[in-house]
Amino acid sequence: MISFILASVFLSLAAAHLPYLDAQNSHNSIHTAFSFPDNIYSRALLTTTTCPPRYYNHGNKTHTQPATARAKPWSRYSWSKVYVGGDECLTFEFGVPHIPALEYPSFRPTVYLVGECLPPARAFGYPEPQPLEYPPFDLPSGYRATALRFHLADPIWEAEKIDEPRLDATLLSYLNYSVPVKCSGEVYIVVETHEKRVVEYYVAVGELEELPASTAGVATLAEARAWAQGEDKRVGQYCPRRGIWERE
Numbered sequence: 001m002i003s004f005i006l007a008s009v010f011l012s013l014a015a016a017h018l019p020y021l022d023a024q025n026s027h028n029s030i031h032t033a034f035s036f037p038d039n040i041y042s043r044a045l046l047t048t049t050t051c052p053p054r055y056y057n058h059g060n061k062t063h064t065q066p067a068t069a070r071a072k073p074w075s076r077y078s079w080s081k082v083y084v085g086g087d088e089c090l091t092f093e094f095g096v097p098h099i100p101a102l103e104y105p106s107f108r109p110t111v112y113l114v115g116e117c118l119p120p121a122r123a124f125g126y127p128e129p130q131p132l133e134y135p136p137f138d139l140p141s142g143y144r145a146t147a148l149r150f151h152l153a154d155p156i157w158e159a160e161k162i163d164e165p166r167l168d169a170t171l172l173s174y175l176n177y178s179v180p181v182k183c184s185g186e187v188y189i190v191v192e193t194h195e196k197r198v199v200e201y202y203v204a205v206g207e208l209e210e211l212p213a214s215t216a217g218v219a220t221l222a223e224a225r226a227w228a229q230g231e232d233k234r235v236g237q238y239c240p241r242r243g244i245w246e247r248e
């Protein structure tokens, strides 16, 4: 059972993911990937995407930007990472809040696993992710990673509806696996949205549903609830049409 908890001494723990919020998709590159502190405790990163800024030129990697924006270019990707030991399993989930603003069949992000020690595609059972020789995003030169793609736009991927009483919300869980890795190393989980709207999704890792020693950065129950219920007015809204989108 997926479940989110408040890092509060008042709540008893039953089944739980510790929630972390990224309300502006600030973990949008391999260099700014959200780092799950360990592969043990069950934690979820709750992401809200943003619209591309005015100057963003889709498909043009050499686009120019104002100096202030250079440090953190917009991207359609969200990155998180977790270090998995060679004798451990990668436990991860991916899903979206089941809310009217996001409720239409074409809302299907693509999820990638990237790393040097990934499980083979067949370890995931049916439907299998696709091994990619060339992932669509840039990786640091010399980083000999492989990638697996979960192409959720393909209807063979079915979501499971999960009632989440603590958040007073329902989630659609698309991916939920626990698979052994081939060696010790960092595993990146990358989410790509194809939406021209602001959307939300979560990535979770870890299995142990208990409170870790450090809960630094954990969101409150109220914040997790607001996210799961799509309270942010931006969620579901279309981005202003600009650049290449303008011509579609």
Ligand SMILES: *[C@@H]1O[C@H](CO)[C@@H](O)[C@H](O)[C@H]1NC(C)=O
Pocket: 001, 002, 093, 160, 162, 173, 176, 177
């Ligand atoms: C994920 O899989 C585990 C193990 O099969 C199961 O106990 C759990 O309920 C599943 N969670 C979701 C959100 O489907």
Ligand SMILES: *[C@@H]1O[C@H](CO)[C@@H](O)[C@H](O)[C@H]1NC(C)=O
Pocket: 057, 060, 061, 062, 063, 064
């Ligand atoms: C990409 O952007 C640069 C700088 O804005 C421009 O000079 C170049 O022509 C663009 N290339 C394409 C293919 O649009």
